[in-house]
Amino acid sequence: MTGFAVTPAAPDPEGRPRWFVMASDNARQRRAESAQVAAQAELDTLTNAMPQMVWATRPDGYHDFYNAQWYRFTGMPEGSTDGEEWNGMFHPDDQERAWDRWRHSLRTGEAYEIEYRLRHCSGTYRWVLGRALPVRDGDGRIVRWIGTCTDIDSAKRAAELNDILSRELSHRIKNIFAIISGLIRMSARQMPAMRGFADDLAKRIAALGAAHDLARPHSDVSRPTVGDATLHHVLRELLSPYADRQWRVTGDDVPLDDRGATPIALIFHELATNAAKYGALSTTDGQVTIETRHDGEQVTIDWRETGGPAIEHVPDTAGFGTRLAALSIEQQLAGTITRDWRRDGLLVRIEVRRDALVREPLARR
Numbered sequence: 001m002t003g004f005a006v007t008p009a010a011p012d013p014e015g016r017p018r019w020f021v022m023a024s025d026n027a028r029q030r031r032a033e034s035a036q037v038a039a040q041a042e043l044d045t046l047t048n049a050m051p052q053m054v055w056a057t058r059p060d061g062y063h064d065f066y067n068a069q070w071y072r073f074t075g076m077p078e079g080s081t082d083g084e085e086w087n088g089m090f091h092p093d094d095q096e097r098a099w100d101r102w103r104h105s106l107r108t109g110e111a112y113e114i115e116y117r118l119r120h121c122s123g124t125y126r127w128v129l130g131r132a133l134p135v136r137d138g139d140g141r142i143v144r145w146i147g148t149c150t151d152i153d154s155a156k157r158a159a160e161l162n163d164i165l166s167r168e169l170s171h172r173i174k175n176i177f178a179i180i181s182g183l184i185r186m187s188a189r190q191m192p193a194m195r196g197f198a199d200d201l202a203k204r205i206a207a208l209g210a211a212h213d214l215a216r217p218h219s220d221v222s223r224p225t226v227g228d229a230t231l232h233h234v235l236r237e238l239l240s241p242y243a244d245r246q247w248r249v250t251g252d253d254v255p256l257d258d259r260g261a262t263p264i265a266l267i268f269h270e271l272a273t274n275a276a277k278y279g280a281l282s283t284t285d286g287q288v289t290i291e292t293r294h295d296g297e298q299v300t301i302d303w304r305e306t307g308g309p310a311i312e313h314v315p316d317t318a319g320f321g322t323r324l325a326a327l328s329i330e331q332q333l334a335g336t337i338t339r340d341w342r343r344d345g346l347l348v349r350i351e352v353r354r355d356a357l358v359r360e361p362l363a364r365r
Contacts, residue, residue, distance in 0.1 A: 048068040052148040052150050053067065053069045053073055053128075053149035054066070054146070055070060055146075055148075056144055056147070057145040058144070059143060062082075062083055063081065063082055063084075070149070073118070073120060074089055074120070076089070090118060091118075094117050098114055098116050106145075113129075113130070116130060126151055127156040127157075128149045128150060128153070129149070129152045130147065131150075133147075185198060185199075185202055229261065230254060230255055231255075231256045231260075231292060232249050232292070234256055234261055234265060235249045238269055239268075241272075242272065246288060247281075248290070252292050252293055252294035254354055254357060256357050256358055257357075260357030262328070262332075267328060267337070271348060272288075278309065280305035282308060286307040287306045287307045297354050298351060298352075298353065299351070299352050299353070299354050301351075301352075302350075303347070303348040304345065305345035306345045310343055311345070311346065312343075313341075314341045315341070333352045333356040333357070
C-alpha cells in the first residue's frame, strides 16, 4: 500500500499556492515488521529446543519470559511465575539465599550463578544450577537479563553419595592410624626403655592422620576448616610426621583457605610420601627444602631434595597419586607444575596465582 503526504510550499512567481505531494511506501515498514516476527519465531524455537530452562527479565529483574522447558519441568500454568513469583518455586531453605544473590547481581551487574532446589511437577525438589548474564546496550546500560536453569540433581546426588563414601573410608583410615598408635603405646608399656621412641613414633602417626585429612578429596561439607591458616602452616603440618632436622620451609608466606588447602595438601603429601619411599626422606642424611616466593600476584613454590639416593634416570611412568596431584594443581588452581630429575635430587616448581589460594576478603569484593 502506498500513502501520500501533502505539505505547503512557497507560491509560484504569480502568487499561486504550490504543494509538495510525497509518496511513502509502507512496504519497507512491513518488511521490517516481518523480519522482527521471523527473528522472534527463531528465538522462541531455539529456546524451546534447548534442554535447559530459559528465562529473561527486564533490567529491574522482573521476570517476563520462560521457555517451554520451564513450564514442562515445573508444571505451572503459563504466566503464573512472572514477576517475583519465581522464588516461590524454590525450596524454602533456598529462597532467601537465592533472593540475596539475585539482588546482588541486579545491584552490581555481576553474573548470577547459584545452585538451589526447584520444585518439580512431581512435587519433589530437584537440584538446579541457575545462571544469568546481563544484556547491555551500546552505552553499557543493562537492557535485559537472560538466564538458564540446568537440572543437576542426578550429579548432585551422586556427589553426595561419593562424599559419604569418602568420609567413611577416611574415618576407617584414621581408625587404623589410631589402632597403630595404640599398639605402639601398649608395647612401650612392656618395654619402658622404648617409651621415648614409642611416644615420638605415635605422634608422627597422629600427624600422618592429620595430613591425610587435609590431603584427601573434600566436598563443601567435609572440607576441613583452616581458618586463618597460611601456606607455611599447611606445609609444616604435612611434613610434621618426618624428622624435624630433615626438612625446612622458608621464604614468603601467603594466606591460604579451604579453596587452596586441599590441592596444595594433595600435591605436597604425595611429594613427601614419594620422598620417604625413594628420595631424600628415605635416608637419614637426606634434606627437603621448600622455598616460597610471592611476586605480585604470582606465588612460586620450590620443592628441593638433596642427600638422598642418586637419581640415575627419569622415571618412565608417573603413578596415579602423582598424576592426580598434578591435575589438582593444573585444574583446581589453574597453575603449573614442573619436575627436574637432577642426579642429586628432585626439584619441583609449582606456580599459581595468589587469588587461587585464598578468596578475597568480603570487603574487597
